[in-house]
Amino acid sequence: MLLLPATMFHLLLVARSGPARLLGLPPYLPGPEALWSPWALLLWLTWLGLQAAFYLLPARKMAEGQELKDKTRLRYPINGFQALVLTALLVGLGVSAGLPLGMLTEMLLPLAFVATLTAFIFSLLLYLKALIAPASALAPGGNSGNPIYDFFLGRELNPRICSFDCKYFCELRPGLIGWVLINLALLVQEAELRGSPSLAMWLVNGFQLLYVGDALWYEEAVLTTMDITHDGFGFMLAFGDLAWVPFTYSLQAQFLLYHPQPLELSMASVICLINAVGYCIFRGANSQKNTFRKNPSDPRVAGLETISTATGRQLLVSGWWGMVRHPNYLGDLIMALAWSLPCGVSHLLPYFYLLYFTALLVHREARDEQQCLQKYGLAWREYCRRVPYRIVPYIY
Numbered sequence: 001m002l003l004l005p006a007t008m009f010h011l012l013l014v015a016r017s018g019p020a021r022l023l024g025l026p027p028y029l030p031g032p033e034a035l036w037s038p039w040a041l042l043l044w045l046t047w048l049g050l051q052a053a054f055y056l057l058p059a060r061k062m063a064e065g066q067e068l069k070d071k072t073r074l075r076y077p078i079n080g081f082q083a084l085v086l087t088a089l090l091v092g093l094g095v096s097a098g099l100p101l102g103m104l105t106e107m108l109l110p111l112a113f114v115a116t117l118t119a120f121i122f123s124l125l126l127y128l129k130a131l132i133a134p135a136s137a138l139a140p141g142g143n144s145g146n147p148i149y150d151f152f153l154g155r156e157l158n159p160r161i162c163s164f165d166c167k168y169f170c171e172l173r174p175g176l177i178g179w180v181l182i183n184l185a186l187l188v189q190e191a192e193l194r195g196s197p198s199l200a201m202w203l204v205n206g207f208q209l210l211y212v213g214d215a216l217w218y219e220e221a222v223l224t225t226m227d228i229t230h231d232g233f234g235f236m237l238a239f240g241d242l243a244w245v246p247f248t249y250s251l252q253a254q255f256l257l258y259h260p261q262p263l264e265l266s267m268a269s270v271i272c273l274i275n276a277v278g279y280c281i282f283r284g285a286n287s288q289k290n291t292f293r294k295n296p297s298d299p300r301v302a303g304l305e306t307i308s309t310a311t312g313r314q315l316l317v318s319g320w321w322g323m324v325r326h327p328n329y330l331g332d333l334i335m336a337l338a339w340s341l342p343c344g345v346s347h348l349l350p351y352f353y354l355l356y357f358t359a360l361l362v363h364r365e366a367r368d369e370q371q372c373l374q375k376y377g378l379a380w381r382e383y384c385r386r387v388p389y390r391i392v393p394y395i396y
């Protein structure tokens with residue numbers, strides 16, 4: 001809980017330092033005046049309020065979540081993409097009215113500080129709220145009895161205030177949309193400093209906008225992720241969603257603002273190709289599984305080979321899911337590489353996301369594997385026999 005914020009501040013500080021060494025000491029330790037700003041607090045609370053208001057707007061669709069312990073299902077608004085578009089319109093209006101968006105880059109440290117503070121306070125409130133929640137509302141993982149562990153993992157599975165789902169809201173809105181807004185501010189600031197944004201900055205902005213746009217367009221798919229169906233809402237997700245995602249996932253664009261990198265058109269084309277390959281695998285695999293889970297006789301997936309399980313559900317063993325057991329992770333990792341390459345190879349810092357993400361996905365894959373083994377038993381073992389590689393064919 002201390003190491004994660006410390007890492008985030010380290011990254012923010014070294015990204016703007018001359019040597020930009022991932023493993024070096026930060027150039028200075030920020031004092032309270034560099035971290036605390038009432039304006040940053042006001043901006044952050046306005047941002048959360050705005051995204052909460054967008055969440056509450058009428059949605060094009062209400063989706064049902066997975067079945068819960070008490071056999072009920074929660075309902076979720078599907079209007080994340082609408083929130084992204086409304087945010088873009090509002091920011092566009094603001095910029096055309098003279099809003100200095102580039103100034104946001106000067107406020108990243110105090111904004112990250114208030115986001116961290118919010119995550120701690122929010123997690124504490126969530127922990128207390130879980131004390132009065134019924135047993136059926138608790139998450140399988142975060143109720144060990146060790147308060148520090150439970151505070152970190154989260155005790156309640158789907159904490160809600162009336163129909164407002166705190167975890168679902170945080171997972172996709174303020175952090176993800178905040179990430180692309182910070183990227184855009186860095187692009188605007190670069191244009192102000194150097195006359196125009198660099199090609200590398202355009203690529204990083206474009207790739208990450210595609211990723212965030214995709215997540216919000218296919219928002220319903222998040223309802224089947226382990227974050228929503230299995231993990232409680234505690235410090236890990238609150239900090240991850242509200243602080244870690246916007247302030248560390250924008251690291252490549254931060255690095256580029258302070259360390260401009262030349263990029264040939266030919267190299268840029270190769271990087272675009274790598275991102276496109278990663279995206280096709282990521283989207284193809286995710287859509288294939290979602291289509292199959294919704295309706296196994298859908299013509300797009302009906303011809304695929306499957307294994308039956310004792311639960312009545314089937315597992316795909318051909319198509320993307322016959323290549324490796326987590327093709328979507330493979331695509332995601334290839335995209336992560338494409339996001340770092342525009343930053344050149346002179347520094348390790350812009351590759352932090354790739355390194356962290358590899359560790360996160362290897363760990364996540366192992367957790368998912370355990371859950372699937374528990375759920376599907378022998379059928380899962382058979383799947384592992386037929387599809388022996390986890391993420392990278394013939395390697396891992």
Ligand SMILES: NC(=O)C1=CN([C@@H]2O[C@H](COP(=O)(O)OP(=O)(O)OC[C@H]3O[C@@H](n4cnc5c(N)ncnc54)[C@H](OP(=O)(O)O)[C@@H]3O)[C@@H](O)[C@H]2O)C=CC1
Binds near residue numbers: 224225315316317332
């Ligand atoms: N950028 C980031 O920071 C992060 C991005 N992600 C991305 O989010 C997306 C969702 O990831 P995540 O929630 O981890 O997991 P997945 O979308 O991979 O879902 C795993 C589940 O899929 C089902 N499944 C597994 N194998 C098969 C099969 N052969 N046939 C049919 N169903 C199968 C199982 O659930 P069941 O059988 O119950 O349906 C399993 O529990 C991924 O694309 C990932 O890359 C994830 C984490 C962080």
Ligand SMILES: CC(C)CCC[C@@H](C)[C@H]1CC=C2C3=C(CC[C@@]21C)[C@@]1(C)CC[C@H](O)C[C@@H]1CC3
Binds near residue numbers: 004222240244245
């Ligand atoms: C701070 C910790 C080390 C870990 C925090 C993890 C979180 C940042 C991630 C856990 C699962 C996530 C997912 C996404 C973003 C990152 C977090 C919140 C997506 C929304 C990214 C876009 C994809 O299309 C779907 C992802 C679902 C899981």
